[in-house]
Amino acid sequence: MKFRGAFTRIVMVSSMVDFSNATTHPLQRPIQIKNDSGRKTEVYWVDPGGEMVLQSVGVMTSGNMLTLNSYVNHTFIIKEAPDESGTCNAGTKYSSPSLAPCKTTFFTVDDRDDLGKEGYFEFHTSIVKQYDNTLPCSSVIHILEDMKVEVKENSNEALETTNSITTTCQMKVRPMITTSSGINPNDAIDAFVSCAQPLVANEIEEVNRKIKEQASLRTDLAGEWEDYTCADFNLPTTTPNKMSSWNYRGKEHVVGVLLDRDRAKIHYVKNFITPDECAAIEAAAAPHLHDATVADGSGGSEIVKSRKALQAGVRVPWDKEEEDNPIAAVSRRLYTYINDATGYGIQEAGQEDLMSIQYSGRGLDDLEPDRYMPHCDGQCDGLKFQTAGRVATMVMYCEIPLKGGATNFRNVGVHVVPEAGTAAFFSYLGSDGQTDDRLTEHSCCPVLEGNKKIAVQWLRLGVDAENPWSSFNTLNVKIGSEEV
Ligand SMILES: O=C(O)CCC(=O)C(=O)O
Numbered sequence: 307m308k309f310r311g312a313f314t315r316i317v318m319v320s321s322m323v324d325f326s327n328a329t330t331h332p333l334q335r336p337i338q339i340k341n342d343s344g345r346k347t348e349v350y351w352v353d354p355g356g357e358m359v360l361q362s363v364g365v366m367t368s369g370n371m372l373t374l375n376s377y378v379n380h381t382f383i384i385k386e387a388p389d390e391s392g393t394c395n396a397g398t399k400y401s402s403p404s405l406a407p408c409k410t411t412f413f414t415v416d417d418r419d420d421l422g423k424e425g426y427f428e429f430h431t432s433i434v435k436q437y438d439n440t441l442p443c444s445s446v447i448h449i450l451e452d453m454k455v456e457v458k459e460n461s462n463e464a465l466e467t468t469n470s471i472t473t474t475c476q477m478k479v480r481p482m483i484t485t486s487s488g489i490n491p492n493d494a495i496d497a498f499v500s501c502a503q504p505l506v507a508n509e510i511e512e513v514n515r516k517i518k519e520q521a522s523l524r525t526d527l528a529g530e531w532e533d534y535t536c537a538d539f540n541l542p543t544t545t546p547n548k549m550s551s552w553n554y555r556g557k558e559h560v561v562g563v564l565l566d567r568d569r570a571k572i573h574y575v576k577n578f579i580t581p582d583e584c585a586a587i588e589a590a591a592a593p594h595l596h597d598a599t600v601a602d603g604s605g606g607s608e609i610v611k612s613r614k615a616l617q618a619g620v621r622v623p624w625d626k627e628e629e630d631n632p633i634a635a636v637s638r639r640l641y642t643y644i645n646d647a648t649g650y651g652i653q654e655a656g657q658e659d660l661m662s663i664q665y666s667g668r669g670l671d672d673l674e675p676d677r678y679m680p681h682c683d684g685q686c687d688g689l690k691f692q693t694a695g696r697v698a699t700m701v702m703y704c705e706i707p708l709k710g711g712a713t714n715f716r717n718v719g720v721h722v723v724p725e726a727g728t729a730a731f732f733s734y735l736g737s738d739g740q741t742d743d744r745l746t747e748h749s750c751c752p753v754l755e756g757n758k759k760i761a762v763q764w765l766r767l768g769v770d771a772e773n774p775w776s777s778f779n780t781l782n783v784k785i786g787s788e789e790v
C-alpha cells in the first residue's frame with residue numbers, strides 16, 4: 307500500500323490530465339469515472355513525484371462522468387464531499403457522524419501483462435481493501451452508493467442499452483404478429499421502428515447531455531491548466547499523437563500531429579520558415595508596427611489588454627513569386643501545407659495580409675507582459691460556418707523568447723514551445739461545414755524575457771478577388787449588405 311502519513315499539500319489541476327484523445331504512450335490508459343454515488347465527490351490524482359501530493363482533478367456531482375488519459379501505476383483518490391451539515395452522514399443508515407466519516411476510495415491503474423490483458427485496476431475502499439480485482443482498462447469505473455466501486459466495460463454498457471430497447475419493442479410488437487388477426491410484415495416493422503426510435507433518440511439525447519457536461523468541466527479546468535502551463539518555462543512541447551512527414555518541392559519536413567479531429571487539427575511543422583524569409587517579413591513590417599487589436603464584437607476592432615504586442619500587416623508580393631521573392635515563397639509553402647492538411651482548397655486571392663507580430667519581454671516581474679489571452683482566430687462555436695470567415699492559421703516562429711511565449715491550446719492540453727523556423731498549424735472547420743467547438747482555442751503565454759517574433763497567416767474560405775476579406779466586417783457580414 308502506497309499511502310503513508312497525511313497528505314501535506316493539495317494543489318489544483320494535475321499535470322497528468324490530458325484531454326486530447328492521444329493514446330500513443332505504451333503505458334497510457336484512458337479511464338472514465340462515473341459518479342453514481344448520489345453524492346458530491348472529489349477526485350484527486352496522487353502525484354508520485356517527491357512527497358505524496360494530491361492534485362485535484364475535479365469535483366463530480368452525482369451523475370457526472372470524468373474522462374481522463376491516465377497511465378499505468380497512477381493512483382486516484384475519490385473522496386465523498388461533506389454535505390451542508392459538514393458531515394457525510396445525513397440521510398444514511400448511520401446514526402452518528404463518527405460512524406460514517408466521509409468515505410474515501412482509491413484505485414491504481416495497474417498493468418499485468420502476465421494475465422494476458424492490457425490494463426487493470428486495483429480497487430480499495432476506505433482503509434480496508436475492498437477489491438483486488440483485475441479488470442480491463444476500457445471500462446467505466448462507477449462510484450456507487452456507499453462509495454463502493456464497480457467496473458463496467460464500455461462495450462457491455464452499450465450492448466445492455468441496445469438489448470433493453472430491442473427487448474422492450476419486441477415484447478410490444480410480437481403480440482401483434484401472433485394474434486389471430488395477424489398484421490402484415492411491413493406494419494410489424496413500422497411498429498417496431500416507431501417503438502424503438504424515441505427510445506434511441508432518448509439515449510442519444512442523454513449521451514449528448516453528458517458530452518456537454520464533459521465539455522463544461524473541460525472548460526472549467528482549462529483556465530487553470532493555462533495558468534499552470536504558461537508559468538512552467540520548462541514544460542516541453544506536448545508529445546504528438548503521431549509523427550508524420552510533409553514533402554514540399556523535394557524537401558522533407560517533420561510534422562507532429564498534436565490533435566487530429568475532423569473539425570479541429572493542430573500540427574507543428576519543423577524547418578518551415580528560413581531566417582531569410584523571417585528577415586524579409588520583419589523588414590517589410592518594421593515601418594508599420596503598431597499596437598495589436600482584436601475584433602470588438604460589433605464588426606470593428608479595438609486595442610485591448612488581453613492582447614499586448616506590436617503587429618504590422620505585410621502584403622504578399624505574389625507578382626514576384628517567379629523571382630523567388632522570400633515572402634511569396636514562404637506564403638506559397640504555407641498555402642500548400644494548409645490545403646494538403648485540410649483539403650480546403652484555399653486560394654490566395656482576397657486573403658488577409660501576412661501579419662508580423664512581435665512580443666517583447668520586460669522581465670519576470672512585469673505585471674502586464676506582452677501576451678495574447680485565450681481566443682479563437684475564427685468561428686469556434688461548433689455551429690455552421692459563416693462564409694468568408696477564417697478556417698485555419700499558420701504561426702511561424704522567427705525569433706524565440708528566453709522565458710515564456712509558448713502557444714497554448716488550453717482545452718486540449720496542447721502546448722507548443724516555439725522553436726525558430728518551426729510553424730504551428732491549426733484548422734477549425736469540419737468537412738460537414740460545422741466549425742470546431744473551442745478545441746483550437748489558444749493563447750500566447752506571457753513573454754517575460756527576450757523577444758518573440760512570429761509571422762502569422764490567417765486563412766479564410768469564401769473570399770476571392772471580387773470578395774476580398776476587407777469587404778467583410780469582423781462578424782463576416784459583407785460590408786454594405788442588408789444582413790445584420
Ligand atoms: O503568439 C502565438 O503563439 C499565437 C498568436 C496568435 O494566436 C494569433 O496571432 O492569433
Ligand SMILES: [Fe+2]
Pocket residue numbers: 681682683748
Ligand atoms: Fe490566434
